[in-house]
Amino acid sequence: MKEIHTQVVIVGAGPAGLLLGQLLNRDGIDNVILERRSREYVEKRVRAGVIEFGIANFLEEAGAGARMRYEGLVHHGVEIRFERSSHRIALSDLASGKTITVYGQQEVVKDLVALRLNAGAELLFETEVKFIGGLTDDLAVVDAEGLDGSLRLTCDYVAGCDGSFGVANRSLPSSVVRRYERTYPFSWLGILAEAPPTTDELIYCRHERGFALYSMRSPTLSRLYLGVRPEEKLDEWSDDRIWDELDVRLATEEMPEINQGRIVERGITAMRSVVIEPMRFGRLLLAGDAAHIVPPTGAKGMNLALADVRVLSRALCEKIQHDDDALLDDYSATCLERVWRAEEFSNYMTQMLHPTHLDDFENGVQSARLRQAVTSLEASTVLARNYVDLNSL
Numbered sequence: 469m470k471e472i473h474t475q476v477v478i479v480g481a482g483p484a485g486l487l488l489g490q491l492l493n494r495d496g497i498d499n500v501i502l503e504r505r506s507r508e509y510v511e512k513r514v515r516a517g518v519i520e521f522g523i524a525n526f527l528e529e530a531g532a533g534a535r536m537r538y539e540g541l542v543h544h545g546v547e548i549r550f551e552r553s554s555h556r557i558a559l560s561d562l563a564s565g566k567t568i569t570v571y572g573q574q575e576v577v578k579d580l581v582a583l584r585l586n587a588g589a590e591l592l593f594e595t596e597v598k599f600i601g602g603l604t605d606d607l608a609v610v611d612a613e614g615l616d617g618s619l620r621l622t623c624d625y626v627a628g629c630d631g632s633f634g635v636a637n638r639s640l641p642s643s644v645v646r647r648y649e650r651t652y653p654f655s656w657l658g659i660l661a662e663a664p665p666t667t668d669e670l671i672y673c674r675h676e677r678g679f680a681l682y683s684m685r686s687p688t689l690s691r692l693y694l695g696v697r698p699e700e701k702l703d704e705w706s707d708d709r710i711w712d713e714l715d716v717r718l719a720t721e722e723m724p725e726i727n728q729g730r731i732v733e734r735g736i737t738a739m740r741s742v743v744i745e746p747m748r749f750g751r752l753l754l755a756g757d758a759a760h761i762v763p764p765t766g767a768k769g770m771n772l773a774l775a776d777v778r779v780l781s782r783a784l785c786e787k788i789q790h791d792d793d794a795l796l797d798d799y800s801a802t803c804l805e806r807v808w809r810a811e812e813f814s815n816y817m818t819q820m821l822h823p824t825h826l827d828d829f830e831n832g833v834q835s836a837r838l839r840q841a842v843t844s845l846e847a848s849t850v851l852a853r854n855y856v857d858l859n860s861l
């Protein structure tokens with residue numbers, strides 16, 4: 469068994485793990501990232517698309533924002549559509565001039581992987597962490613299986629950035645863990661298509677047949693979603709059925725149909741909310757999806773993960789370089805206050821935009837909430853501020 473000692477072991481090379489590695493490198497803290505998938509796999513995974521104002525600035529400050537600033541699409545508003553009428557939420561006007569940047573998560577991952585490899589820092593792909601222990605000992609222990617066989621790492625701290633189904637959140641003692649969970653009665657069918665966007669800004673749409681979202685990745689790539697029943701399978705949705713359904717749900721007089729193109733990626737994602745408390749036990753810190761999941765309706769998943777890393781990197785630096793425990797001791801409480809705010813906003817957006825076929829009263833309440841969101845200055849201001857910069861409020 470090969471043995472490595474380092475100061476911080478980071479489990480997972482998603483946005484959270486990679487950005488944490490970048491920040492620790494910048495602060496001169498020795499760290500190793502272990503990723504169970506291949507580089508090709510993690511760089512091709514299509515997921516989030518919207519970056520909040522403060523998080524875009526944070527990526528730039530971390531030295532990972534150059535291509536995002538050059539290729540990312542800066543948006544000043546978002547549209548909410550229901551009953552075939554369009555209502556623009558003027559994000560920048562309502563949120564002190566702030567904007568969102570539309571830039572795919574896989575592009576953020578590519579940028580961070582390139583930075584790490586160019587810096588010659590350890591990033592072990594196809595290396596799966598099997599065990600995390602020693603959380604209250606003098607050193608933590610991480611056992612992994614990689615291409616070259618078994619690996620044992622000892623370290624001062626382990627950052628569990630391995631997502632919802634990773635090993636880190638299962639390594640917290642069951643006596644201390646509290647898990648909160650909600651599963652929504654629908655999933656999202658998402659496609660990436662070689663079709664020039666039919667709209668300049670994102671469109672969130674509530675239709676009696678279900679939810680639809682029109683997003684994009686570039687002037688030639690559209691990213692679209694349909695709310696579907698949770699039991700639906702991808703092979704029940706032909707290309708024609710997907711485009712027809714998107715047309716029906718998104719149609720207005722001004723935009724009766726949308727541009728179509730070759731679908732290059734497709735998937736169905738369950739809609740869940742999860743919070744795991746605490747986000748720290750001894751030498752193990754959780755960040756990102758390892759600690760929480762939000763339904764993507766509020767475009768918070770990746771932003772929440774990177775906001776955790778903003779707190780964690782400072783806390784680890786204060787502890788390792790100045791032996792100051794304060795930020796590390798407060799890490800979990802500091803993050804969870806923001807995490808629950810994001811859970812509330814994501815739940816608000818999800819409930820309001822997805823009709824339920826189970827409860828007409830709920831539909832009435834949600835429609836009233838939607839009308840208030842687009843007609844009340846106070847309600848649309850709160851929505852805009854949360855959508856554009858919740859993690860920095």
Ligand code: FAS
Pocket residue numbers: 479480481482483484485502503504505510514515516517518573595596597598629630631632633634635735736737755756757758764766767768769770771773
């Ligand atoms: P990630 O899940 O991105 O990364 C965790 C990494 O850890 C993975 O690369 C995994 O391979 C690795 N790993 C797991 N176990 C390991 C082990 N034992 N050893 C080593 N490595 C291990 N958010 C939005 O805002 N908008 C969206 O539209 C959206 N769509 C999504 C679609 C899907 C299918 C999923 C799953 C999530 C989606 N999200 C979306 C949320 C998503 O963007 C996450 O919030 C974001 O990826 C969180 O980043 P990380 O916390 O780094 O976790």
Ligand code: PHB
Pocket residue numbers: 515516517518670681683684691764765766767768
């Ligand atoms: C995306 O572009 O993938 C996207 C945008 C907004 C969301 C979710 C996903 O709320």
